[in-house]
Amino acid sequence: xxxxxxxxxxxxxxxxxxxxxxxxxxxxxxxxxxxxxxxxxxxxxxxxxxxxxxxxxxxxxxxxxxxxxxxxxxxxxxxxxxxxxxxxxxxxx
Amino acid sequence: xxxxxxxxxxxxxxxxxxxxxxxxxxxxxxxxxxxxxxxxxxxxxxxxxxxxxxxxxxxxxxxxxxxxxxxxxxxxxxxxxxxxxxxxxxxxxxxxxxxxxxxxxxxxxxxxxxxxxxxxxxxxxxxxxxxxx
Numbered sequence: 001x002x003x004x005x006x007x008x009x010x011x012x013x014x015x016x017x018x019x020x021x022x023x024x025x026x027x028x029x030x031x032x033x034x035x036x037x038x039x040x041x042x043x044x045x046x047x048x049x050x051x052x053x054x055x056x057x058x059x060x061x062x063x064x065x066x067x068x069x070x071x072x073x074x075x076x077x078x079x080x081x082x083x084x085x086x087x088x089x090x091x092x093x
Numbered sequence: 094x095x096x097x098x099x100x101x102x103x104x105x106x107x108x109x110x111x112x113x114x115x116x117x118x119x120x121x122x123x124x125x126x127x128x129x130x131x132x133x134x135x136x137x138x139x140x141x142x143x144x145x146x147x148x149x150x151x152x153x154x155x156x157x158x159x160x161x162x163x164x165x166x167x168x169x170x171x172x173x174x175x176x177x178x179x180x181x182x183x184x185x186x187x188x189x190x191x192x193x194x195x196x197x198x199x200x201x202x203x204x205x206x207x208x209x210x211x212x213x214x215x216x217x218x219x220x221x222x223x224x225x226x
Contacts, residue, residue: 010190010192055188055190057154059154064151064154082154084150084153085190085191086190087120087147087148087188087190087191088140088145088147088188089145089172089181089182089185089187089188090118090140090145090172090174090182091144091145091176091177091184092144092145092184
C-alpha cells in the first residue's frame with residue numbers, strides 16, 4: 001500500500017491528466033520528492049528549497065499540515081495527501 | 094471555455110454576497126459542468142481587505158471535496174473589486190493558478206455592479222461573455 005496523492009486540476013498537465021497518483025510514505029518533503037521523480041517539474045510547483053510554496057496548501061487526510069509538523073509531517077501508507085493551490089488575488093496592484 | 098452561463102438566482106446571490114462583504118472584497122466559487130454553473134459557494138476572505146482576498150484554506154478544502162462528491166467541476170472563481178474596475182489586476186493575474194476556470198470579477202466602484210469574466214492563462218487574458226438565464 002502506498003500514499004494516495006490528490007493532484008489539483010492545474011497540475012494535472014504534469015501527471016498526464018491523472019487526478020490521483022501514488023507516492024512512497026515518508027515525510028511530506030519525501031512525498032514531494034517522490035512525486036517529482038515520477039512527474040518531473042511537479043516538485044517545483046509545490047515547494048521551493050524544501051518549503052511548501054506560500055500559495056499552496058497541503059492536507060494530510062483532513063488536516064492542514066501547517067497545523068501538524070508542516071513539511072516534516074509523517075505520511076504513512078494508506079494516508080491521503082491533497083495538494084490545493086490557494087485561491088487569492090485582489091485589486092491591490 | 095467560451096462563455097459562462099449563470100442561472101439568475103446564483104448570479105444575484107453572488108452579487109448579494111459581494112455587496113454584503115463591503116467594504117472588503119468578497120469571494121467565492123462557482124461549480125458546474127463546463128460553462129454552465131449550478132452551485133455557488135460563498136467563501137470567507139481571510140484577508141478582510143478592500144483590495145485583496147484569500148479564500149479560507151479549510152473552507153476551500155471542504156468545498157473541493159463537495160464539488161467532487163457532486164460530480165461537478167470548479168468552473169469559475171469570483172471576487173469583487175469594491176474600489177476599482179472589474180478588470181484583473183497584476184495580483185489577480187499572478188495568482189490565477191486555476192487556469193482552466195473562469196475568473197469572475199464583480200466591480201462595485203460605480204453605482205450598479207458590473208460583472209465581467211476572464212480566462213487568465215500564462216499566454217494572456219481573454220474576456221468571456223456572461224449569460225444570465
